[in-house]
Amino acid sequence: MAVSTPILGIAVLIYMMVVFYLGWLGYKQTKDTDDYMLAGRKINPLVLALSYGAAFISTSAIIGFGGYAGAFGMGVLWLVFMNIFVGIFIAFVLFGSRTRRMGVNLGAVTFPELVGRRFQSRFIQGFSGALITMFMPLYAGSVLIGGARFMETALNIEYNSAVLILAVIVAAYVITGGLIAVMYTDALQGGLMFIGMAILFVLTYARLGGIVEAHQSLTNMAHLVPENLAAVGHTGWTSMPAFGSPVWWTLFSTIILGVGIGVLAQPQLAVRFMTVRNTRSLNRAVLSGGPFILMMAGVAYIVGALSNVYFLDTRGMISLEAAGGNIDVIMPEYINSAMPDYFVIFFLLTLLAAAMSTLSSQFHTMGTAIGHDFYREFIMRGKIGKTITITRAGIATTILISVVLAYILPIGIIARATAIFFGLCAAAFLPMYTGALFWKRMNRQGATASLLVGTFASLFWLTFVHAKEATALGISQALFGVDTILTGTWTVVDPILVATPLAFLTAIIVSLATEPDSQEHLEKCYNRKNSE
Incomplete structure (x- = not known):
């Protein structure tokens, strides 16, 4: 079903005019590097919360993880708890205030520069910038x-054209306006996303006969789980997978953990802590950030799972079958089939907002990683001036x-590609970042070692x-004649459970075995006085 083209055209035009106006405001307020990189360190708490949430919850959450819930059930709701407790409460209250303070003290304008200056290492800054540049494009x-x-699905246009249109629109205001433009537009888009998901929540339950009826119907569908999925642990859409099964390991280690x-070590999120005036602003942002994440992620995962009830009622099949076996098509297919035309138009704007x-x-973040962190600070050793043009x-x-x-990534890749990047950031950055903020004894040698061990242990795994990545890449098969060098449960254990603890252990051992940083630098x- 394609929506009314004239109405959609008008809606998109109005939306884009507002977006570009905010981008223009960001451009006009961008006077120097601090403005371009950090929005002048004067962002309003509500704008911060909406920008952080909108940057965090994207189409990968709504379409990718919503589709995952459609295929494997509501067990993914545990991720919502992690998103709020870790991604909002711990991130803002514990990590955020220290990040902002240290960023001000050291004059850092990017995440790699923050850890690089804390440990007095251009290598850490340059390597971190290169890592972001190489792997964030996957996300x-x-x-x-x-x-x-x-x-x-909604516009009945060719997929490759849709990719290009979306990329060009975003590029137009990001390249010119810097982080001020990004955060202003994020706030607008976050508001749209919240309203869109709230309406989707209400309409879904209304369409399926109410909350109790919808969930009972989904529970009663357990016997419809395909044999191939039941064989790997799928037990139904309202229950957790069988403990220790391949599906359980994927859900627990790759998706939830x-x-x-x-999320704690996402460069594009951590840098936002350095954009506010003071710690009080961060604490205020928590009050709006938590409900935002609950509405965005929680609704997407619930609706994704409940789409099975709709497709069984209307087509006599489960969601995965209705989507032709492509997890990434479940949510678009459901919304375009089950929702009224006017909402499809609004939800297209919601998803455009989430993606943009x-x-x-x-x-x-990738541009600053290339221009500022890798080129200016690592390659040129800080010998050139402003890097906005290079960025x-x-x-x-x-x-x-x-x-x-x-264009080239395989079908059903959204949730997995997102989890791969998040897991890599956890292994490479989280031990070093945590040590920088909370452990004065951690030194440059420990940080460097943990960065390298976390990165290469994650990539090796x-x-x-x-199995999912190793089999697809084929490197193990080419070198050793087997898809994976280990067998059994190990092949479904996510790298985060191996590489991240190994990197933390490396940071501790190496730091304690080498000389501490100078007291003056620490x-x-x-120093609290200079940054509060």
């Missing part, structure tokens, strides 16, 4: 896929890479052990 590509899949813990808010943050070129380059990935890093 950005998955977000592009999510937005483009819905545009394809990979994304739930990985996350993509703008990703592109800005803009970096943004354009990473947009191109992300578009290419959106993905390449040679974790006092500068942790």
Whole structure:
């Protein structure tokens, strides 16, 4: 079903005019590097909360993880708990205030620069920037896929064209306006997303006969789980998978822990803590951030699972069958089939907002990683001045890479690609980032070792052990004649459970075995008076 083209055209035109106006405001207020990189360190708490939430919850959550819930059930709701407890409460209250304080003390304008200056290491800053540049396009590509899949279904346009249109729109205001433009547009898009998901929540239960009836119907469908999924642990859409089964390990380690813990070390989110005036602003942001995440993620996962009831009633099949076996098509197919035309139009704007808010943050982060962290600080050793022009070129380059990935990545990849990037960030950045904020004894040697061990242990596990990636890559097969070098349960254990503890242990051992940083430098890093 394609929606009314004239009405949709008017709605999109109005939306885009507002977005570009906010982007223009950001451009006008961008006077120097601090403005472009950190929005001038004066962002309103509500804008911060909406921007953080909108950057965090994207089409990968709504389309990818919503589709995962449609295929495997409501067990993914545990991720909502992790998103709120870890991604909002711990991130803002514990990590946020210290990040903002240290960022001010050290004059850092990016996440890699924060950890690089804390440990007095251009290598850490440059390597972190390179890592973001190389692997964040995988995440950005998955977000592009999510937005483009819905545009394809709702507008009846070709998928490749939808990818290109979405990328060009986001590029137009990110490249010119910097982080001020990104956060202003994020706030608008976050508001749209909240309203859209609230309406979807109400209409879904109304369509399925009420809350109790809908959930009871879904529970009664357990016998319809396909044999191939039941064989790997799928027990129904309102129950957890069989403990220790491949589906359980994927849900628990890759989805819940990979994304739930990985959010703490997301560069595009951590940098937002450095955009507010004071710690009080961060605490205020928690009050609006929690409900926002609950509405966005919680509704997507519930609706994704309940789509099975709708498709069974109307087509006599489960959601995965209705989507042709492609998890990423479940949510677009449900919304376009079950919802009234006027809502499909509004929800297209909601998904455009979700995609654009996350993509703008990703592109800005990747551009600053190339221009500021890798080129200026690592390659040129800080010997050149402003890097806004180079950063803009970096943004354009990473947009191109992300578009290419959106064209070539396999079907059903959104949730997995997101989890891969979040897990890699947890292993590579989280031990170093945590040590920088909370443990003065952690030094440059410990941070460097943990960064390298976390990165390469995670990549090794993905390449040679974790079956989904190792089998697809084929490197293990080419070198050793087997899809994975380990067998059994190990092949479904996510890298985050191996690489992250190993990196933490490395950071502790190496730091204690080497000389501590100078007391003078540590006092500068942790000084409260200069940053409050």
